Amino acid sequence: MAVEINKEKYRSQVREVVLGATSADGGTRTSTIKVGGEASLPFLQFEGAIPNRPVVAMEVWDIVPEDWPANLKSALGDVISDPAAWAKKCVEEYGADMIALRFKGADPDLGDKSAEDCIAVLKSVLSAVGVPLIVYGCGKADKDNTIMGPLAESAEGENLLLGVAEQDNYKSVASAAMAYKHSIIAQSPIDINIAKQLNILISEMSTPLLDRIVIDPTIAALGYGIEYSYSIMERARFGALSGDRMLAMPMIGNVGNEVWVKKEASVSVSEQPGWGDEAERSMAWEAATAAALLQAGMDILVMRHPRAVELVKKSIDDLMQDNSY
Amino acid sequence: MIMIGERINGMFRDIANAIREKDPGPVQEWARKQEAMGAGYLDLNVGPAVADRVSAMRWLVEVTQEVSKLPLCLDSTDYDAIEAGLEVCKNPAMINSVPAVQEKMDRVFALAAKYDAEVIGLAMSEEGIPKDAESRVALAMELVANCDAHGISIDKLYIDPLALPANVGQAHGPEVFETLRQIKLLSDPPPKTTVGLSNISQGTKNRELLNRNFAVMAMACGLDSAICDACDEELVAAIATGRILLNLDIYCDSYVDVFKSQNQ
Numbered sequence: 001m002a003v004e005i006n007k008e009k010y011r012s013q014v015r016e017v018v019l020g021a022t023s024a025d026g027g028t029r030t031s032t033i034k035v036g037g038e039a040s041l042p043f044l045q046f047e048g049a050i051p052n053r054p055v056v057a058m059e060v061w062d063i064v065p066e067d068w069p070a071n072l073k074s075a076l077g078d079v080i081s082d083p084a085a086w087a088k089k090c091v092e093e094y095g096a097d098m099i100a101l102r103f104k105g106a107d108p109d110l111g112d113k114s115a116e117d118c119i120a121v122l123k124s125v126l127s128a129v130g131v132p133l134i135v136y137g138c139g140k141a142d143k144d145n146t147i148m149g150p151l152a153e154s155a156e157g158e159n160l161l162l163g164v165a166e167q168d169n170y171k172s173v174a175s176a177a178m179a180y181k182h183s184i185i186a187q188s189p190i191d192i193n194i195a196k197q198l199n200i201l202i203s204e205m206s207t208p209l210l211d212r213i214v215i216d217p218t219i220a221a222l223g224y225g226i227e228y229s230y231s232i233m234e235r236a237r238f239g240a241l242s243g244d245r246m247l248a249m250p251m252i253g254n255v256g257n258e259v260w261v262k263k264e265a266s267v268s269v270s271e272q273p274g275w276g277d278e279a280e281r282s283m284a285w286e287a288a289t290a291a292a293l294l295q296a297g298m299d300i301l302v303m304r305h306p307r308a309v310e311l312v313k314k315s316i317d318d319l320m321q322d323n324s325y
Numbered sequence: 326m327i328m329i330g331e332r333i334n335g336m337f338r339d340i341a342n343a344i345r346e347k348d349p350g351p352v353q354e355w356a357r358k359q360e361a362m363g364a365g366y367l368d369l370n371v372g373p374a375v376a377d378r379v380s381a382m383r384w385l386v387e388v389t390q391e392v393s394k395l396p397l398c399l400d401s402t403d404y405d406a407i408e409a410g411l412e413v414c415k416n417p418a419m420i421n422s423v424p425a426v427q428e429k430m431d432r433v434f435a436l437a438a439k440y441d442a443e444v445i446g447l448a449m450s451e452e453g454i455p456k457d458a459e460s461r462v463a464l465a466m467e468l469v470a471n472c473d474a475h476g477i478s479i480d481k482l483y484i485d486p487l488a489l490p491a492n493v494g495q496a497h498g499p500e501v502f503e504t505l506r507q508i509k510l511l512s513d514p515p516p517k518t519t520v521g522l523s524n525i526s527q528g529t530k531n532r533e534l535l536n537r538n539f540a541v542m543a544m545a546c547g548l549d550s551a552i553c554d555a556c557d558e559e560l561v562a563a564i565a566t567g568r569i570l571l572n573l574d575i576y577c578d579s580y581v582d583v584f585k586s587q588n589q
Contacts, residue, residue, distance in 0.1 A: 244574065245583075
């Protein structure tokens with residue numbers, strides 16, 4: 001008698017979210033990306049389908065990222081002074097699936113750029129690359145509320161992934177996504193209850209937006225509490241698979257943003273001889289953080305270092321090898 | 326806990342009239358209302374006064390399916406009427422119900438296997454409802470064995486330990502709770518459980534209070550579902566809260582609304 005292997009049966013699955021729009025759908029992207037749709041825990045194809053591979057978005061700033069560690073800036077080269085060239089290099093040379101454009105220059109303390117300035121940069125990046133775009137503000141809510149609407153309007157129909165909606169500041173981004181046909185990042189502070197509540201609040205503004213939400217559970221870098229992020233993501237995914245509609249969204253993580261501000265990413269080998277060469281170490285820190293989050297169900301990894309991206313994409317290739325039986 | 330909405334029942338005058346006059350209006354209105362309150366199944370009962378139960382059940386199934394995708398719970402002691410309903414169900418349904426009486430189990434479990442239906446099994450025999458938990462569990466075991474003999478997965482069997490009105494059968498309360506706990510030890514996977522919730526308050530003056538207290542106490546003993554008034558706001562809120570406290574749903578501030586909208 002054949003041995004019957006016990007497989008977990010799940011009631012439900014993660015929603016699929018399409019990012020970007022080609023000319024057929026009112027945009028100008030040359031390709032779109034589909035994320036989510038998982039019907040099992042990460043990469044357990046033998047228990048349920050993993051129809052879409054996780055993707056890597058590479059981060060591009062509208063201004064030169066002066067604070068980034070020297071070894072990261074030199075890995076990227078001169079392009080960091082030109083967002084369009086930077087984005088093009090990420091896609092064509094480093095194989096980025098998406099570009100995450102961050103308008104850091106709109107920060108009142110870093111140049112206070114106007115909505116018009118930001119729109120010009122967005123347009124230049126949209127014409128430089130054909131992949132779908134993620135658009136982040138500067139991170140200061142008051143200023144972001146003045147630029148996200150105009151940015152969304154200027155790219156109407158492109159189905160950008162707009163960041164970020166938070167529990168006490170979600171209406172302007174959600175309205176912009178509704179009005180100009182974009183998707184939305186719902187960000188919660190490592191808190192499953194707020195993640196769920198925020199999705200409810202957004203869906204109360206517009207039910208169809210439920211299929212255009214990507215959850216940002218807020219992740220931490222390796223060594224800085226990644227296990228908290230991991231357990232929140234795991235709980236959300238279990239919820240999604242057992243039928244919780246309000247947690248059944250794909251997830252996005254700002255890996256580069258967390259990793260590259262930590263001392264492991266910049267302290268030199270002469271200061272810490274036991275830590276090894278800083279260029280190799282910092283790159284590996286980003287790759288290792290991303291690899292761990294893949295195992296927790298991350299769908300979109302926002303990253304910075306080309307070599308780390310290469311390693312993670314290789315890892316995704318391996319994990320996506322069909323293991324169903 | 327899953328709510329099986331009880332309102333489409335010929336015991337209610339509006340449904341009895343609707344069946345008699347072939348007016349789908351009231352049936353479909355109650356289907357929508359119960360679904361909007363978070364019901365997971367809709368119970369359909371043609372009631373006692375109908376002459377042709379077979380055609381009435383078929384009609385109820387057809388008009389309910391026009392407005393709701395929820396699985397249906399076909400509620401009758403007339404198994405010909407149940408089979409007529411099963412024939413026209415678009416999705417797998419639930420049969421309500423069968424007692425632990427051999428010839429009835431033979432018929433009902435065969436129907437369940439044929440139509441891929443779930444079954445509510447009553448912990449009672451020809452001799453009626455037992456007084457204690459032990460005898461109820463023994464009858465539950467007979468239902469489990471018969472279900473298994475027909476090749477039906479045990480988690481498609483819902484055992485109803487049978488709750489009696491609090492004003493006449495008060496001593497049955499603790500026995501019902503104990504039965505609910507023990508049923509989960511009968512097999513792996515264990516059978517599921519259900520009760521006719523409104524029975525507990527039949528003929529009393531505190532119906533809603535009794536119903537919702539019984540519901541949450543029974544949930545703590547492992548109750549999986551109940552045939553109940555899904556339009557009782559406070560009952561629904563109490564059940565949604567019970568699910569949070571049992572860690573069955575993930576908390577958020579709007580958890581009651583989430584519970585209500587879960588099947589939409």
